[in-house]
Structures are given as structure tokens and as C-alpha cells.
Amino acid sequence: MPDDRSNETRPSPDALLDRAEREARGRLRIFLGAAPGVGKTYEMLMSGRARLADGVDVVIGVVETHGRKETQVLVDGYEVIPRRRVDYKGRMLEEMDLDAILARRPALVLVDELAHTNAPGSRHPKRYLDVQEILTHGIDVYTTLNIQHVESLNDVVAQITRVRVRETVPDSIIDQADDIEIIDLTPDDLIKRLEEGKVYIPSTARRAIENYFSPGNLTALRELALRRTAQRVDEQLLIHMQAHAIPGPWAAGERVLVCVDARPGGAARVRYARRLADRLRAPWTALHVDTPRSAGMSEEDKDRLATLLRLAEQLGAEVTTIPGQNVAQDIVRHATANNFTHIVIGRPTRSRWRELIEGSLTYDLIRNAGDISVHVISGNERNAEATSRTVKAADEQWQFEIWPYLKATAYVVGSLAFALLLHQFLDVRNLAIIFLIGVLTSAVTGGLWPALYACLISAIAFNYFFLEPRYTLTIQDPESIVALAVFLVVAVIASNLTVRVQRQAVAARARARATEDIYLFSKKLAGAGTLDDVLWATAF
Template sequence: MPDDRSSDTRPSPDALLDHAEREGRGRLRIFLGAAPGVGKTYEMLMSGRARLADGVDVVIGVVETHGRKETLALVEGYEVIPRRKVDYKGRILDEMDIDAILARRPALVLVDELAHTNAPGSRHPKRYLDVQEILTHGIDVYTTLNIQHVESLNDVVAQITKVRVRETVPDSIIDQADDVEIIDLTPDDLIKRLEEGKVYFPNTAQRAIENYFSPGNLTALRELALRRTAQRVDDQLLIHMQAHAIPGPWAAGERVLVCLDARPGGAARVRYARRLADRLRAPWTALHVDSTRSASMPEDDKDRLATNLRLAQQLGAEVTTIPGQNVAQDIVRYATANNFTHIVVGRPTRSRWRELIEGSLTYDLIRNAGDISVHVISGSERGTEAASRSVKA
């Protein structure tokens, strides 16, 4: 008997595949901080102790104590896997021993400083790759990471701190983690720790406060960490919805979708969508539905559409084109499946009589958008704000 269920109510194949790939792998928990010294390693060791108390087999793969007394005290009582010695140009370097960890096969291993670069000649150039190998063997990993080491934020952090961080971790590592725990400390409390010599030695602490650890820098880095964590939670919610075929949108993080076609005014819609996304601190996407009419589109219209899609990409949007015939239904279906909370469209350009006879994309969207807000934008920048408030689904 054929399956006549709507595809909207079926679990997403991509989400199911993602769920299947996680089966059999170890679980990854990242302790994420805004800056060095907020207490990531301390919290990781405390969480590991709690697991030890529950009877879980926990070992330390690598922990950098940096001479901090509180950290050194917490290491006591753990089984520590001896590090591997690497001879690099006559200098002996210590690196985490992956083979020893795999041979020991604990339930959980603690791995500090995920962004660390391994010594030349190591099996993997980066520690996060070591962690990925450990996870494939079904071993859980707790690890630590500072927000400045996240690849997509590298430029932003450099602008804030005037320091370019060379060691980075792909965003996909955070996205694939089972848990991300943000270790939050106010700028005042972190500066106090610095002044007390709990982060760096006293002779370097004051210089650090005056430069990288200024209150303004710490506030900005803290905001980045909180926003990146919130984004990940929103993405996980979307994956859960898709895996279980739960219709959206849910009241989670905001998402903005701007719809582009060959009509004039596309640039105004793109710029409005960018401003809306900035106000909401939300990701945004520019969508074009490629229908049968697209093939017969005049060259001027094709150029206008391509220009607007390029503008959206330049302003930071994800640009997507999907095939479709009923454009309004296809937009709503895409927006619902991907948990968009706002749709930005253009004001109808045809006469009222033609709209009554032939229908209107804009009004079809408003009627069918459900809980999604629809922003109707005029073709001119000057009229954008007023028009955008006039109609909501």
C-alpha cells in the first residue's frame, strides 16, 4: 500500500542519518569559556570527579594545570595516562598518548585544551582530531575550549582584542558535541582572579589586564560565547524537530527568511532582512524558488535576481535556491521545515484587479504562514520600515 503521508510529517532523512551516526560513538562534552582563567579546566575536573563518585571509569588524557593550586589539587585521585614523548629538533615534547588511551579503554577521558596543536610527527596535527578518533572507539570525552579558538569567530575576536589566534577548531566540532557547558564569569570576577595571581603569574597579570583582559574585551568575548552557545541550542532544536517530524516553528531562536525573485525592490528586501536579523541577533537566509517561469525570464530580470542574491551573500546570508511550482506553498513549506520565524517579501506590484483574478504571492503567504511573521516590504529603502509593520501573519 503506498505511503500517502505528506512529506512534511515524515522525519527528515538528514536528521535521522545524523542520529544514526551518533549511535556507537562516544559522547563529547565541551566546557566553553569566554577567556583563559574563567575556570574551564576546574569545572571539567569537578564534573569528572562527580562521574568517578558514580562509579564511572574516568581517566585523564591530558590536563594543563599551569601551576594553579586549585587545579593541581583536583588532579589528585585520578588515574593519569602518561604522555607520549616526542623528539622535535632535539627538544622533548609531551603529547597525549592516543594509543595508550585506546588500549586502556576507559568510559570517559578528560582532554584539556581542545585547540592545541600537536608536535610535528604526531598522528594528527591537532588535538581535536585526537578527540575525534577517541570518540569513534565509543569512549566519552570531556574537553575545554575558549571562544576565541572557534574558527568562524576568529576575525571577530581579532577585531575585538587586536590579537590573532592561530590555533582554531572548526565550528562543526561544537555543532556535533552532545553537550556544551558555558563556563561563565563576569569581567570583574575574572580581573580579580588575575590580580590575585590565579590565572597568570603576578609579573604578567597586570600587562594582561591592560591589554587582552580589559573589561571591554572581556564583555565582548563573554557575549560571543553566550551567543554561540544559544545558536547551537537552536540548531539542536531544529535537528530534533526534523528527526521526529514535529511541525514548526517552535518558540526557539529567531530565524529570518528573505524571499527573492526578479521583481524590483529585491535589494531593499535584502537590506531590511539583514537589519532585522541584526536586531534579533538571528541567522538569515535568502531564498529563491526556481519555477518553470524562471527559464523564460528576460535577461534583465535574471541579472537583477543574480545581483540581489549576491548582495544577500555579501551581507552574510545563506543563499538557497529550491525547485518549485506553487511558490507560496514552497516558501511556507521550506520556512516551516527549517524553523524560520520571520519571512520578508515584497509588496505586490500588480494592479488590484490582476491580483483578484490571478492571485497574489504575498497574500497567499500571509494566509498560509501560520505562526510565522510575514514582513511586507516596499521597493524603496525610504518606505521599508513603515511597510514592514503593516502586515503580519
């Protein structure tokens, strides 16, 4: 079996591909502000002047001065691409001339107000789409954006300011940015600029201070801008680590990973992870490892798992499901590769003797987590009681399910009868292969424990009927002892592998069915032309 740790020393192919795609595109720098008037356009023009001084070919695609003298002074000295005039219902509107910029092909273009909606009849309905086309031609772009225009924060901003912003930019644009420069101004300083008439005319400024630009609103918007910028910086750090095969975690920023499975008490873990992420001001992810055993879950367990994943998503987590074999190793590998600094898991619910036999996920995680902090959480009393009942029922089912063991006994008896028939024609050591047939059949039909039981009684039968002295459990020949030991080892390994392959096949069929269902559903949605069609596709 190859060493999984070797993969951790190799650069991530996805990160390398992302890096190659970025190198082929122009670089995007976003000057992000908490509110209008913080100085985004001013800082963009100042940065552009610095690039001009370095000999870079810089032009202005579009800059809105809003009548501010200090901004207009900075525009002087730039080459400005003339705007395109658009006739809309008898009104002449001016828009950025995308074709002129592409024909001019500068090294850097300054584009103000990224969230702007273009006039009808333009090539793209939104200015950020113009910017994306410019970037695909290898031209760098400096642009400005207010946090209120970020799509994922639209509801939050509306709740804070009681104003619904209609012009938004998808978060994917921010994720594509090579640099985000936060233009930070304290609420008091921004209000002072408003009172001095540097943002709006005095009459408008007074109304703005009383409503949108209240100190509380500005403080909340400022925090949103800082947190969204920190999130993008964290993503860039992760991409850098993956592209250069740097083992994590780097504790430059906190990230929380909560492990979700079908055991009762998972809701407490999810809520704890949310509280931990809030305290740390960190992003968090809910992770489920889909093992071959998952295919054998009961409907109740499947419903419980789906409910937990929905709860995590509702609380703001990114939900991730990965295939795996060894749950502890897969969790640690995922946490390390994605720079998580905290793992939240549940307290062990198995009995001590089952942990000794099957191992403990909790202890394996703690032992292998390295520099990652592991939080072991127990559910509330109600969940703990439910967990106790579930584990007890599982133990009872595991103990009293006799039928697989009876079938395993029958397979071994059949193998014994066949071996007795061939005893006169085959060497004793070759007869062991016949017993392996019974062991593997037990593994396929009954699972691991019946297969191990078949290994044991096969070894006893092989010794009793075929090893000298026959019809006793005594072994005289040392070579026979070695042969019997080898048989046991081979039988155990073969049965274990057979059960594992069987579980993988069941899991693969389940994933194939799920993929087919998703494909059919997406096909229905693609053909839906009305809301009724969408509802019909969802219902059936």
C-alpha cells in the same frame, strides 16, 4: 496529487541519519569559555568527578594545570594516561598518547585545550582531530575551548582584541558537540582572578589586563560565547524537531527567513532582514525558490538575483536555493521545517487584474503562514519606480505579443480541417480529440495563455461545425452541452500540464548545465597545483 502535508508528519530522513550516526559515536561535551581563566578546566574536572562517583570509567587524556593549585588538587584521584614524548629539534615535547587511550578504551576521557597544535610527527596535526578519532571508537570526550579559537569568529576576535589567534578549531567540531556548557564569568570577576595571580603570574597579569583582558574586550568575547552557544542550541532544537516530525515553528529562538527573487527592490528586503536579525539576535537565511518559470528569466533578472544573493551572503545570511512549483507553499514548508519564526517578503508589484488571474504570492504567504510572522516590505522610491516600469513593460509584452496567438489560431484551423475530413467516419464526440492536438501544440510552442485561447476557439469551432444544429452557436442536445463542457475542462487541464512539464524540462536542463559547470570547475581546481593554476581555472 499527494498531499504535501503528509510529508510534514514524517521524521526527516537526514535528521534520523544524523541521530543514528551520533548514537554510534561517543558523546562530545565542550566546556566553552569567553577567555582563559574563566574556569573551564576546573568545571570539566568537577563534571568528570561526578561521573566517577556514578561508577563511570573516566581517565584523563591530557589536562594542563598551568600551575594552579586548585586544578592540580582536582587531578589527584584520576587515572592519568601517561603522555607521549616527542623529540623535536633536540627538545622533548609531551603530547597526549592517542594510541594508549584507544587501547585503554575508557568510557570517558578528559581532553584539555581542544585547539592545541600537536608536535610535528604526531598522527594528527591538531588535537581536535585526535578527539574525533576517539569519538569514532565510541568513547565519550569532555574538552575545553575558548571562543577566540572558533574559526568563523577569528576575524571578529582579532578586530576586538587586536590579536590574531593562530590556533583555531573548525565550526564543524562545535556542530558535532552533543552538549556545550558555557563557563560564564563576569569581566570584573575574571579581572579579579587575574589580579590575584590565579590565571597568570602578577607581571604577566598586569600586561594582560591592560591589553587583551580589558573590560570592553571581555564583555565582547563573553557575548560572542553566549551567542555561539545559543546558535548551537537552536540547531539542536531543529534537529530534534525534524527527527520527531514535530511541526514548527517553536518560538524557543527567533529565526529570520527573507525571500529573494529577481524583482527590483530586493536589496531593501535583504537589508531589512539583516536589521531584524540583529534586533532579535537571531540567525537569518536568504531563500530563493527555483521554479520552472525561472528558466525563462532574462539575463538582467538573473544578474539582479545573483547580486541579491551575494549581498545577503556578504551581510551574513545563509543562502539557500530550493526547487519548487508553488512558491508560497514551498516557502511556508521550508520555514516550518526549519523553525523560522519570521518571513520577510516584498510588497505585491503586479496589477490588480493580474493578481486576480494569477494569484498573489504575498497574500498566499500571509494566509498559509500560521504562527509565523510575515513582514511585507516595499523598496525605496527608486526601486519602486523601477519596479513599476518593469511591471508595466511586462504587462505590455504580455498584451502585445501576438505571434503565439496567430500560431494557436493556425493550429486550431488545421485541427478543424482534419476533423472535417474525418467527420463522415468518426463519431462527433471523438472529433474533440483532434482539437486537443491543436490545443497541446499551442501549449508547447506558445505557452499557457495561447493554449487557453486555443481552448476557447476550439470549443467555438467544435460547436459551430459539428454540434446540432450545425453552423450555429446554439446547442439543442443536453448531452452535447456536457460533451462541450468536458472538452473545455480537459483542454484547459491538458494545456496547463503540458506547459508545466515543458517548464520543468527547461529548468532541468538548466540545472544539469549548472551541475556540469560546477563539476568541471571542481575538477579543474582538484588538478590545480599552484596559485597560477587556480587563477587559470577560475578565469577559464
